[in-house]
Amino acid sequence: MVHSSAFWEQHFRQNLTVQRVDWSMAPAITTEEKERILYSLKAWQLGETSDGRHLLAAAGRYASRIGDPRYVAAVQQFIREEQKHGANLGRYIDLIGAQRARADWGDTLFRKVRYFNRSMELWTISVIIVESAAQVFYQALHDATRCPLLKQVCTDILIDEAHHIKFQNERMWMIFQRKRFYNKAVSLLLYSFLLFCTIHAIWYGHRRALKAGGVDRPEFMRAMYYKFFSTVKFLHRRESTPELALAQ
Ligand SMILES: [Fe+2]
Numbered sequence: 001m002v003h004s005s006a007f008w009e010q011h012f013r014q015n016l017t018v019q020r021v022d023w024s025m026a027p028a029i030t031t032e033e034k035e036r037i038l039y040s041l042k043a044w045q046l047g048e049t050s051d052g053r054h055l056l057a058a059a060g061r062y063a064s065r066i067g068d069p070r071y072v073a074a075v076q077q078f079i080r081e082e083q084k085h086g087a088n089l090g091r092y093i094d095l096i097g098a099q100r101a102r103a104d105w106g107d108t109l110f111r112k113v114r115y116f117n118r119s120m121e122l123w124t125i126s127v128i129i130v131e132s133a134a135q136v137f138y139q140a141l142h143d144a145t146r147c148p149l150l151k152q153v154c155t156d157i158l159i160d161e162a163h164h165i166k167f168q169n170e171r172m173w174m175i176f177q178r179k180r181f182y183n184k185a186v187s188l189l190l191y192s193f194l195l196f197c198t199i200h201a202i203w204y205g206h207r208r209a210l211k212a213g214g215v216d217r218p219e220f221m222r223a224m225y226y227k228f229f230s231t232v233k234f235l236h237r238r239e240s241t242p243e244l245a246l247a248q
């Protein structure tokens, strides 16, 4: 099932009204846990706080080209949800008396890539790869602590990310369908290269926190390839629905 932009806009609007984190709880992270995960927690918090300007610009150009103005509104709501993740993680960092990160090499690199990226296709596949890594990371963070508040923050993000990947996979499907056979083959090579680079950068940057959550390198790579091939499989679905017609 491929949903329309209006569906996704409504979904994100509604989801933002659901409060899944009980902020009346005090954080209960141990010094040991902090040592293992704080660096990555801060780095991902920073990564979740982007204003989404470049993504919105790319979405605007793409939406007017295909005649789907509601897509911009859906992306706007999607960005708000990412900012909610940044706000929640930031609030947690403040509560445990740590300093929020102002810069991180991974974030700087990703921001530079985003700055030069004007293609909706590249945006979408990059977001899918990073969000797949986010699923593995936040699950590891959840498992690396006994703090109920941090666990709740992670679970809330994990629920949202599952929908983000669906939203982006569907858009990727629409983009992919319009390609000819050899274009598809070349694109798949490019996506695989992007996956390979990204997963190595994320593993080397965040291996300590991932290991603390029980994810070693083979498991991280396995999970990432599994998610990537699920996306590739989704891209090869033969489907056309009335809702899709609406979206295009
Ligand atoms: Fe997020």
Ligand SMILES: [Fe+2]
Binding pocket: 082, 131, 160, 161, 164
């Ligand atoms: Fe996300």
